[in-house]
Amino acid sequence: MKKLLLTAAALLLVAGATFGQTLQKGNLLGFHVVTVELNPDVTMEQFQEFYISKVIPEFEKNFPGWKGYSVKGIRGENENSFGMIWVMKSEEHRDKYFNEDGGLNELGTATWEKANPVLEELEKLGTYTSTYTDWVIQ
Secondary structure (H helix, E strand, O other): OHHHHHHHHHHHHHHHHHHOOOOOOOOEEEEEEEEEEEOOOOOHHHHHHHHHHHHHHHHHHHOOOOEEEEEEOOOOOOOOOEEEEEEEOOHHHHHOOEOOOOOEOHHHHHHHHHOHHHHHHHOOOEEEEEEEEEEEOO
8 A cells, every 4th residue: 555655646746747737636637557458560669659649639639628648667566567647627527527437428428439530540559458546636
């Protein structure tokens, strides 16, 4: 538990520095650990580069007020893992798109569908799943 809290604190600092502004009370951070299943002849670097250059901007465009960061675990439980940090204004901002159980609501589904062409391109490189925890700045 102590490792998780230290990792989360470090990621908060990195996200805040990268975001170019101070994280504020009430901001929501979604920490995702991503598991990737690569297609033949595709490298993890190719998958990540596509995700960073195409997927993140597409989601930022379609989910206004969201900012995404790709991260790589360099030490600890998730060493050498690919991850994502999503920064949002608040829980309410997230809840515009997601149900309490984490599934997409009607607006979220419609918004997600706008990103489908980029996600279909990503599937040519591989598929992914993620586990996540949402954190609120206190």
